[in-house]
Amino acid sequence: MHDSELPAVAALRDALGADVVSLPADFAGRKHADWSRTPSADPVALIRPRTTEQVATALRICHEHRQAVVTQGGLTGLAGGACMLGGEVALSLERMSGIESIDRVGSAMTVLAGTPLQTVQEAADDAGFMFPLDLGARGSCTIGGNLATNAGGNRVIKYGMMREQVLDVEAVLADGNVVGGLRKMIKNNTGYDLRNLLIGSEGTLAVITRAVLRLRPKPRAVSTAFCGATSYDAVTTLLHAAQERLPAGVSAFEVMWPGYYDFVLERLPELRAPLAERHAYYVLLESSGADPERQAEAFEDFLSDMLESGVIADAALASSEADAAVFWAIRDAPGEYPRLIPGRVSFDVSFSIADVGEAARHAQAQLREQWPRATILIYGHLGDGNLHIVVQEPDWPADTAPRVQAVVYGVTAEFGGSVSAEHGIGLKKLGVIALSRTPAELAAMRAVKHALDPLNLLNPGKLLPA
Amino acid sequence: MHDSELPAVAALRDALGADVVSLPADFAGRKHADWSRTPSADPVALIRPRTTEQVATALRICHEHRQAVVTQGGLTGLAGGACMLGGEVALSLERMSGIESIDRVGSAMTVLAGTPLQTVQEAADDAGFMFPLDLGARGSCTIGGNLATNAGGNRVIKYGMMREQVLDVEAVLADGNVVGGLRKMIKNNTGYDLRNLLIGSEGTLAVITRAVLRLRPKPRAVSTAFCGATSYDAVTTLLHAAQERLPAGVSAFEVMWPGYYDFVLERLPELRAPLAERHAYYVLLESSGADPERQAEAFEDFLSDMLESGVIADAALASSEADAAVFWAIRDAPGEYPRLIPGRVSFDVSFSIADVGEAARHAQAQLREQWPRATILIYGHLGDGNLHIVVQEPDWPADTAPRVQAVVYGVTAEFGGSVSAEHGIGLKKLGVIALSRTPAELAAMRAVKHALDPLNLLNPGKLLPA
Incomplete structure (x- = not known):
């Protein structure tokens, strides 16, 4: 044991080895802040386990030594949830990455928590499915982080948030006990919903190590339109009608206020205005489904009806993927904010x-x-x-x-x-x-936190105000 | 205070009155067992509150007196979750029944927990929506019971279980504190998922008093077929293909093994066999959506393809609601089990x-x-x-x-x-x-139970083994 080493860190190195547990000198310069640029202290050690067993060993030792732990996924969060306040060890899941299996019959994929979202999306696509969760950070963010934060993104209206993309979650509790696992049942009313309790708990209740993800049928056709409306009532009427009448449902309903629309078109000259006139509200409407020909026909009929009945004042229908990309570029302009x-x-x-x-x-x-x-x-x-x-x-x-x-x-x-x-x-x-x-809700949350992490070692100081 | 009255019961009557708190003599003969016919003791008192505040007062008093409480919904459970072991007060939500509001723009309905499921279904229908949860007990079971048990039923494949039909849940915790309320947000990542923790907790963590339910677009067309298949592989191939290719998705996929099929057709002469031959597996396939004409066409095309490619050996397509009813009668035969x-x-x-x-x-x-x-x-x-x-x-x-x-x-x-x-x-x-x-999972559940109900007063002896 090195003189300056904390007893917890020494015990972690003894149990897991120097390859898994690095000291500050070994990871100097490593970034610990997330995309929100919330300042982060440096960790007293960096644990990079390769297995759930190693995560369990690490947490058991931290528990014995009352050592606080911050879990790191892809560090793309926007709320400072993975930053360190000082004195914590960092637990990075970067080595627990990869797809373990794909169950084509059960439409399920078992992955390690450190797997990047994009890797999961691509593997699902290769297997003839879709994994619907999607967000800008897809290349860097990890499934474990998506679970820890119950990530949302672009397709929630049709598929729900991360919580609804999961059949089971394996996680290590503060005391080193492992819960959950590799279950692929859609229905399982046996006791409390620990899975949803851990999802969205931002690393304060457990370290998520593995998940069984739910795969969806790959859409065979996407219909897209850019609409102008004169009132907020008209916008909600359009939403309601689309949900009721589009055979493939609504996969995106993105609304832009004129201040946004005018700003991005003015400041990003590469964008093209889809509509000739200005409107009080702009809507990007998308429907994606299984039947290209019938869906396109129904989508067009629907837009005609909405125009005729005056629900929308104007609409541009994408007749190609390139057209749709033009519409989406307007909605995706926030990617340029840092510069603009x-x-x-x-x-x-x-x-x-x-x-x-x-x-x-x-x-x-x-x-x-x-x-x-x-x-x-x-x-x-x-x-x-x-x-x-x-x-x-x-x-x-x-x-x-x-x-x-x-x-x-x-x-x-x-x-x-x-x-x-x-x-x-x-x-x-x-x-x-x-x-x-x-x-009362915050008190109930604190009681749950205390029940599962009585020593307040997992991501202390986050999610719940003191 | 009557000589034989318990102090807790006396305090409840003092605070809430004899109209809300009845003594055993007042409710002699009242049934306390559920549909599983698990034997139940009689409660020491029956509380029938009219408001959430009365529920909160009742639980606060029970907490002070360490008085155990069993919450009653429609008593249609199949696991004995609402029966009494002896010494409990029964808390019936029967007077907290009714639809408080329907939000057409937000596709949401606010209801009291004692409202029967069928009342909710009908009100949704009248308002031009569908509430998709459906089960045989619909006339008697209540929304509070559906939530407490995370009810499933016939349409889970398309719409999910009760958990997915809810935007918010108001509930009273063991100490009388009220959590949740009337929020209608679909996305709300502010802290732990108390809502899903309480849903499915079978009255052991809280008394659910009110809910904001999510309404869905009413399907405008239902396509139904009864299929025969020769292997289990063929059945899963059919499921997968239907999910991928039917424009309106799959709203039911009910499989019957030949022992079941032969038995119900033999014992219930009023049933008609939809297929001429016998098969290794029978599948009732349903797709429901927004576009009657195109959907019917696509459904027929799909069945033809499945027959041609040999995935299914035979299929009968319902050409009317009456045909569909004939198919469903075979699947619904379990209603006759008590007699058969x-x-x-x-x-x-x-x-x-x-x-x-x-x-x-x-x-x-x-x-x-x-x-x-x-x-x-x-x-x-x-x-x-x-x-x-x-x-x-x-x-x-x-x-x-x-x-x-x-x-x-x-x-x-x-x-x-x-x-x-x-x-x-x-x-x-x-x-x-x-x-x-x-x-480890049961230990975590016990820790959560202890955190939210430290005196073990809510439905003691249920859900978690001692």
């Missing part, structure tokens, strides 16, 4: 679908009152009630962000919305979770 | 879809070996991996049931299946939960 609007304040909030229009109006009016010249971009997955709001002014004083947050989170609380639709709480949203959860 | 096969032993197990065929073969062979003359009926929701097995011999000795259970649960454990796919654990399956859950 540095220093922005961003929100990931959700509301009842009926409230989204009013909530957006209130937020915009209140922001505009305080910051008349600010760029205010509003858009979101309306089918899920999920709104993204981005606010920026070039020469803001340093203390502006908290004031902008006070406005938007204030409106969110007023409408009974969620301060975190899909990004989680981590460290960054600890101060606002109480706007979406009652004291 | 008294004294039967029934199972509700699940497996990976890939394992169902082998598991059924093993169970049947082992049962046949011990009881050569027994009636053995096998059928199930194959799309969910859910198998029902019913075994009976007219003049069985009284101790046969445990021996039959040992065989079927033995095979279930061997194939890593679930001993309770949809009926829950209650009291009846306490002895077998350990076949589907590991000691």
Whole structure:
């Protein structure tokens, strides 16, 4: 044992070896912050296990030594959930990567938690299936991180969030006990729903090591349109009608407010405007299904009806994948934010679908009152009630962000919305979770945390305010 | 206070009045057993609150007096989850019944927990939606009971179990604190998933008082076929192809083994055989969607392809609702079991879809070996991996049931299946939960139970073995 080594680290190295447990000198320069750039301390050691047994051994030793642990996936989180506060060991699942098996009959895939999302998507595709979870970080984020944060993304309206893409989760609890495993049953009413409790717990209840993912039939055809509407009522009427009448259902319903639409078209000259006129709301509507010819016909009929009945004022129908890409490029413009609007304040909030229009109006009016010249971009997955709001002014004083947050989170609380639709709480949203959860709910969560991690060793200081 | 009254009961009557809290003399003859006919003791008092506040007051008082509570819904459970062991008060939600609001824009309905499922289905239908959960007990079972047991039923393959029909759940914890409420957000990543923890907890963690239910678009067309197949591989090929190719997806995929098919056709002369020949497997396939004409065409094309390519040996296509009813009557024959096969032993197990065929073969062979003359009926929701097995011999000795259970649960454990796919654990399956859950999982569940109900007052003795 080295002089400067902590007893916990020494015990971890004794049990797992120097290959699995590295000391700070071995990983100098390694990045520990996530995409939110929340500052992170350096860990006192880095554990990179190769097996669930090694994870269990590590947690058992940490438990004995009361050593705190932060689990790392792809470090693409947006809430600072994987950053370190000081004194923790980092547990990276990077070596537990790979697809273990694909069950074609059961439409299931067993993967290690460190597997990148994109690897899973590609393997599903190769096997003739689709894994529907999709988000911008797909190349770097891992299935374990997607599970720990209950990731959302682009296709929630049709397929649900990460929680609905999983048949079973294997995880190691704070005391080193392993729960869950390789079950592929869709129905299993035997006791409490530990699986959903661990999913979305952001590394504070367990370390997820493996999962059985649910695969879906691969869509054979995608129909896409870009629509203009004159009122929020018209937008929700379109959503409702699409859900009721499109034979293949709705796989995306992305709404953009004119401030967003005008901004991205002006600032990104490579984008093409799909519609000739300006409208009060823009909707990217997508339906994907099994029957190319009939689906295209039905989609076109539906759009004609919506135009004739005045639900939408205009629509452009994609007649090729290239057309659809033009529409999606407008919705995907946020990828350019770092260049276009540095220093922005961003929100990931959700509301009842009926409230989204009013909530957006209130937020915009209140922001505009305080910051008349600010760029205010509003858009979101309306089918899920999920709104993204981005606010920026070039020469803001340093203390502006908290004031902008006070406005938007204030409106969110007023409408009974969620301060975190899909990004989680981590460290960054600890101060606002109480706007979406009652004291009784937070107390119940603390009781559950204490039950499963009584020494508060797993990702301490995250998800639940002290 | 009456001489014979318990202090807890006296305090409940003081706080809530005699109208809400009845004494045994007032409810003599009232039934407390569920449909599983598990014997139940009589409660020491019956609480019938009208509001969530009254439920909270009742639980707070019970907590102070360490008085155990059993919550009653429609008493249609099949696992003895609502029966009393002696000394409990019964808390019936029968007066908290009714639909509070329907949100057409958000496709959501807010209901009190005591509302019967059928009332919810009908109100959804009247409002132009569908509430997809459906089971035989629909007229008597309540939404609160459906939530407490995470009910399954006929349409899980397309819409999921009760867990997936809910946006929020209001519940009263053991100490009288109220959690959850009237949130209608689809996405809400703010802390632990208390909602799913309470759903399926069978009244052991909280009393569910209200729910925001998710409504679905009403299908405009239903296509139905009855198919014969020669092998289990063919059955799973048909399932896979149907999921991939039917534009409206698969809304039912019910498989019947020949023992079942022959038995019900022989014993229920009012049934008509849909197919001329006998087959190794029978499949009731249903697809329901938005576009009557195109859907019917696509369904017919699909069946022709399956016949031509030899996946199925024969198929009857329903050309009317009456035809479909004839097919469904064969699958719904278990409603006649009480008359046809008294004294039967029934199972509700699940497996990976890939394992169902082998598991059924093993169970049947082992049962046949011990009881050569027994009636053995096998059928199930194959799309969910859910198998029902019913075994009976007219003049069985009284101790046969445990021996039959040992065989079927033995095979279930061997194939890593679930001993309770949809009926829950209650009291009846306490002895077998350990076949589907590991000691570490049961320990974690006990820790959660202790965290939320430290005095073990909510439905004690159920769901978790002592």
